[in-house]
Amino acid sequence: MIQQIYPTPTHDFSYELNKDFHFAAAHSIPHETAGKCQYVHGHTYYANVTIAGEDLNELGFLVNFQTIKKLLHDRFDHGVMNDDEFFSEKSNEFPSTEVVARLMYEIIQEYLDTTENKPTCLQIFLRETPTSYVVYRPKRGGKA
Numbered sequence: 001m002i003q004q005i006y007p008t009p010t011h012d013f014s015y016e017l018n019k020d021f022h023f024a025a026a027h028s029i030p031h032e033t034a035g036k037c038q039y040v041h042g043h044t045y046y047a048n049v050t051i052a053g054e055d056l057n058e059l060g061f062l063v064n065f066q067t068i069k070k071l072l073h074d075r076f077d078h079g080v081m082n083d084d085e086f087f088s089e090k091s092n093e094f095p096s097t098e099v100v101a102r103l104m105y106e107i108i109q110e111y112l113d114t115t116e117n118k119p120t121c122l123q124i125f126l127r128e129t130p131t132s133y134v135v136y137r138p139k140r141g142g143k144a
């Protein structure tokens with residue numbers, strides 16, 4: 001939810017940036033034990049992406065806020081999660097909030113790795129309903 005207080009990852013980086021955005025998408029969890037979630041239904045997802053680093057780029061940005069939104073919003077908004085290339089190619093992965101949060105991290109970090117100042121995505125907060133959300137934090141292998 002935009003303007004809510006998010007859980008904070010601990011880190012020692014000098015800069016931390018957060019980007020909020022929301023998108024509408026449909027999904028299903030196509031497994032017989034998923035109850036009503038096995039049927040296609042929709043959500044307005046609220047996401048918060050946390051990125052940190054030591055170095056800024058030539059614009060004085062850790063990363064452009066607009067790029068973060070574009071990479072994720074353009075991919076998922078008004079789509080069916082199950083039809084996304086990631087889920088189409090992997091029959092053993094379903095678009096749960098947990099897996100979508102991890103996928104969002106992977107999309108963002110892949111982009112950040114191409115930038116000159118190479119910031120790090122520390123956390124994805126993904127709210128699926130007013131009462132349900134997931135926080136994904138990648139393992140950082142002991143880095144700051």
Ligand SMILES: Nc1nc2c(c(=O)[nH]1)N=C([C@H](O)[C@H](O)COP(=O)(O)OP(=O)(O)OP(=O)(O)O)CN2
Pocket residue numbers: 037095096097098128129130131132
């Ligand atoms: N660990 C997870 N559990 C569930 C997921 C999920 O992604 N990860 N997803 C669902 C459903 O997709 C559903 O959309 C959300 O479930 P729920 O929180 O039960 O939604 P409600 O609005 O019905 O919640 P109430 O608090 O009971 O109103 C289910 N589980």
Ligand SMILES: [Zn+2]
Pocket residue numbers: 027037041042043128
């Ligand atoms: Zn759902």
